Amino acid sequence: MFSWLARITLACWRPVSRYARMNKDNNNSNNDELEEDSSSLSNSLLWCRDLEKHSYGDFSYAVVQANEIIEDYSQVETGNDATFVGVYDGHGGPDASRFISDHLFQNLLRLAQANGTISEDILRSAFSATEDGFLTLVRRTCGIKPLIAAIGSCCLVGVIWRGTLYIANLGDSRAVIGYLGRSNKIVAEQLTKDHNASIEEVRQELRSLHPDDSHIVVMKHGAWRIKGIIQVSRSIGDAYLKRPEFSLDPSFPRFHLSEPIRQPVLTAEPSLCTRELKPSDKFLIFASDGLWEHLTNQQAVEIVYNYPRAGIARRLIKTALNEAARKREMRYEDLKKVDKGIRRFFHDDITVVVVFIDHESLSTKMSVPELSVRGFVDTIGPSNFNIL
Known part of the structure; x- marks a missing residue:
C-alpha cells in the first residue's frame, strides 16, 4: 500500500525549494555520504545549519x-555569556508554535535582565507570560477564527x-x-519528562487531578488520549481545554467535549531541571x-559521539527518516521524494539541535557571534542575548 502511495506521490511531485532552503555556508563535513544526502534533500523539505x-x-x-x-x-540565541535553545512543536496548526517563537525568548530576556540572573523561577515566569499572551490572542481572534482555540504547542527550552544548564x-x-561514563563509554540521560498520556505515570496524575471525571483519559484510535482528543497533557495554547469560555461549537466534532470543562484539563506549568x-x-x-x-536516547547519543560535529543534527534526522521508511516497508530514497502533507503519513515534522559543550570555553571568556537563528524559516540575524 505504501509503495503504491509513494509511486502516486512521485508522479505528482513538484519542487518545494521555495518552502525550505538548505544553507550550505558552513557545510564543512568531508563525509561524502552525508554530503550526497544533503544535495538530494535540498529540495525535499530539509533545512539545516551544519555547524555554528x-x-x-x-x-x-x-x-x-x-x-x-x-x-x-x-x-x-547565542550571546557572549549565555546560549538559548527553543523547540516548539505545534499541533492543530502553526499559530501557537509561531507565537512562542516570537515571544518566549523576549519574555525570558526581559525577566532575566530585570533580575540580573537566570533561574527556574525566571523560566517559569517566561512560560506563564507566553501562555497569557497567546490566550489573549485567542480571545481577540476566536470570533473570526474559532479553531484557534484548538491550536497549541509543546515547548522545550534550554x-x-x-x-x-x-x-x-x-x-x-x-x-x-x-x-562519558565508566570505561569512557557515552551514556544518554534524559533531562525532561514526557507529558504524554501514553505514559502510565501521566495517566495516573491526570486521574488524581480529575477524580470525578471517568473520561479524563480514554483509549481512542489505538492510543491513550485526554478527553479522547489529545495525547500531550501540558502545552501552551489549547484554550478550549483550559478555559470554559473557549469551548468549541459542536460543529467541530474533532474537538467536541461532551460537557463543559469545570477545571483546566491541560496545564502550562513546565517541568524544570537545573544541572x-x-x-x-x-x-x-x-x-x-x-x-x-x-x-532511542542511547542510539541518538551514540550517533552524535561517533560522527563528526558538522552536519550531526542532519545525520540524526536522516537516521530517523531511514527508520521511518523501514517501518513502512519503503526505501529511504523513495521517502525523500514524498511531498509535504502526504509525508505526514510516514513521519512528523522533526527539529533537532545538538549543542556541544567545550569545557575550556566554560572557564574562558570567548568572543562568539551574537546570533539569532530561527529554524526552517532560515532567519539569521543578530541576537540581543545579554542578561547583565
Whole structure:
C-alpha cells in the first residue's frame, strides 16, 4: 500500500525549494555520504545549519517538514555569556508554535535582565507570560477564527549560563545529555519528562487531578488520549481545554467535549531541571518528538559521539527518516521524494539541535557571534542575548 502511495506521490511531485532552503555556508563535513544526502534533500523539505559557534562550543541544527504547513518552530540565541535553545512543536496548526517563537525568548530576556540572573523561577515566569499572551490572542481572534482555540504547542527550552544548564519543558519534546561514563563509554540521560498520556505515570496524575471525571483519559484510535482528543497533557495554547469560555461549537466534532470543562484539563506549568555542567558532560540533544519516535536516547547519543560535529543534527534526522521508511516497508530514497502533507503519513515534522559543550570555553571568556537563528524559516540575524 505504501509503495503504491509513494509511486502516486512521485508522479505528482513538484519542487518545494521555495518552502525550505538548505544553507550550505558552513557545510564543512568531508563525509561524502552525508554530503550526497544533503544535495538530494535540498529540495525535499530539509533545512539545516551544519555547524555554528555558541558561547560554550558548537551547535548543529536541522529541521525536516512533514505537514502541509510546518508546525515545528525553533530558535537558537547565542550571546557572549549565555546560549538559548527553543523547540516548539505545534499541533492543530502553526499559530501557537509561531507565537512562542516570537515571544518566549523576549519574555525570558526581559525577566532575566530585570533580575540580573537566570533561574527556574525566571523560566517559569517566561512560560506563564507566553501562555497569557497567546490566550489573549485567542480571545481577540476566536470570533473570526474559532479553531484557534484548538491550536497549541509543546515547548522545550534550554539555557546555558555561567556553567549551569536550565531546562523547562511542556509536552513530549525531549532534551537528552550525552556524558562519558565508566570505561569512557557515552551514556544518554534524559533531562525532561514526557507529558504524554501514553505514559502510565501521566495517566495516573491526570486521574488524581480529575477524580470525578471517568473520561479524563480514554483509549481512542489505538492510543491513550485526554478527553479522547489529545495525547500531550501540558502545552501552551489549547484554550478550549483550559478555559470554559473557549469551548468549541459542536460543529467541530474533532474537538467536541461532551460537557463543559469545570477545571483546566491541560496545564502550562513546565517541568524544570537545573544541572551544573560537569567535565564528563559532552553534548545536549534538543528535539521534537518526531525524532524520538524513531530513535532511542542511547542510539541518538551514540550517533552524535561517533560522527563528526558538522552536519550531526542532519545525520540524526536522516537516521530517523531511514527508520521511518523501514517501518513502512519503503526505501529511504523513495521517502525523500514524498511531498509535504502526504509525508505526514510516514513521519512528523522533526527539529533537532545538538549543542556541544567545550569545557575550556566554560572557564574562558570567548568572543562568539551574537546570533539569532530561527529554524526552517532560515532567519539569521543578530541576537540581543545579554542578561547583565
